[in-house]
Amino acid sequence: MASFSTEREGDLLTVAVEGQLVVGNRADFKQLVFDQIESGARRILLDFSGTAYIDSSGLGALVSLAKRARDEGGALHITGLNEDLRTLFELTRLDTLFKLFATRGDARSAF
Amino acid sequence: MATPAPRSDRPIVDGVRLEWRIASDVSEIETIVTEVTTACANAGYSQRVCRLNVPVALTEAIANAIMRGNGGDASRSVRVCAIVGQDMLCVEVTDEGAGFDAERARAMCDDPEWLEREDGRGVFLMYALMDKVETWCDAGHTVRLVLRRT
Numbered sequence: 145m146a147s148f149s150t151e152r153e154g155d156l157l158t159v160a161v162e163g164q165l166v167v168g169n170r171a172d173f174k175q176l177v178f179d180q181i182e183s184g185a186r187r188i189l190l191d192f193s194g195t196a197y198i199d200s201s202g203l204g205a206l207v208s209l210a211k212r213a214r215d216e217g218g219a220l221h222i223t224g225l226n227e228d229l230r231t232l233f234e235l236t237r238l239d240t241l242f243k244l245f246a247t248r249g250d251a252r253s254a255f
Numbered sequence: 256m257a258t259p260a261p262r263s264d265r266p267i268v269d270g271v272r273l274e275w276r277i278a279s280d281v282s283e284i285e286t287i288v289t290e291v292t293t294a295c296a297n298a299g300y301s302q303r304v305c306r307l308n309v310p311v312a313l314t315e316a317i318a319n320a321i322m323r324g325n326g327g328d329a330s331r332s333v334r335v336c337a338i339v340g341q342d343m344l345c346v347e348v349t350d351e352g353a354g355f356d357a358e359r360a361r362a363m364c365d366d367p368e369w370l371e372r373e374d375g376r377g378v379f380l381m382y383a384l385m386d387k388v389e390t391w392c393d394a395g396h397t398v399r400l401v402l403r404r405t
Contacts, residue, residue, distance in 0.1 A: 164310075167318040168281045197306065199314040200376035208373045228307035235383050236376050 146195075148176055155218070156255070157185035158248070162194040165202030174205045178212065186218030187255045191248060193224030203236060210242060219243070221251040266401055270298065270340030276332050279325040279350075284317045287335055291346065294339040300404055308384040308402060309344065315377040316348040316398050324350030324396050334395075344402040354396035357388065 146163030157180045165173060177188060188209065192198070198206075210220040223245045225233065233239040245251035271294050277283040288310050296305045317335060325331035331351040338345045357378055369375060382388050387401040 164285070166284070166314055167322070168284060197310045197314075199311055199318065200374070200380055201318065203376055204373035207371060211371070228303060231307060232311065232380075235380065237370055241370050 148173060150176065150180070152180065152185065155184055155186040156189065156252070157181075157187065158189045158191060160191040160194060160224075164196050164198065165192075165205070166197070166199040167201040170201045170205040173202075174208060177209050181212055181216055181218070186213070186216060187252075188213050188218060188220040189248065189251050189255075190220065190222050191224045192222065192229055193226075195224070195229065198229060198232060200236075203232070203238060206238070206242065219255060221245055221254060223248050223251040266343060266345050268338040268340040268343050268345045270338050273335075273337045273339070275335045277335070279321040279327055279329050279331050279333060281318060281321055284314055284321075287317060288313050291337045291339065291344075294337070295344060298339050298341060298404075300339075300344070304402065304404075312381045312384040312400055312402075313346060313348075315381050316346070316400055319355075319377050320348050320350035320352075320396075320398070323355060324352030326352070340404075342404050344400075344404070346400045347397050348400075349395045349397040351395050354390060354392045357382075357390045357398075 146161060146165065146169050149160045149162070151158040157177070159177060213220045221243050225244060230239070233242070233244070243254065245254060273290055273294060275287055291313055292305045292309050295309055317333060320333045321327065325333065334349045336347045381400065385400045386403050389399040391397055
């Protein structure tokens, strides 16, 4: 099973996804981030270093969250993709849509 | 509608056979995916195949059967039959729906608006991560995923 851990510093929200981001939990994941955006989070940092795999529903949720963050004047950065997850982003061309970073520090300083 | 496929096309695979019949509930997917990927790992399939190709393509096939094929109707079931062979993995996922145009769904990635869409990547990923994907309607709609061990 997957779990999400969050850290909030001002308008910076960091979410680490442990396990999978798939059709069974993408709604919970989206709601968690939407709620944080509703309460003022604008810089959204998603860390997938503990994520085993992401399916098309999970990828779709990321697209939706990035749009929402942009609509609110914010941005969404992604870090922690292993080689397999990066392949998934490349296959679906989402590597051109999202800003991908090697480390949390790089992702934070790029906001 | 899916194109009928002659059953004689079924690849001959000797190996570990796993079967499930589940309700149309996405919470059922994880157990099946875990068991199939574990069987693949035990049979010596590569880590990349066990971490990427099999779990993602199989999740897409079952989720598609539950949500699109059966329309999320919990009274309808999905049958999954996996044969994990030494040289080849073959998984058939059958729902109670009328099928879908896999070629059209696969071609959606050429649509410029595809990148910003929330849905529509599942069928594309099945084709991208498997060596062969076939669909047909018989007693329900079946998607067959075939992956050769390299």
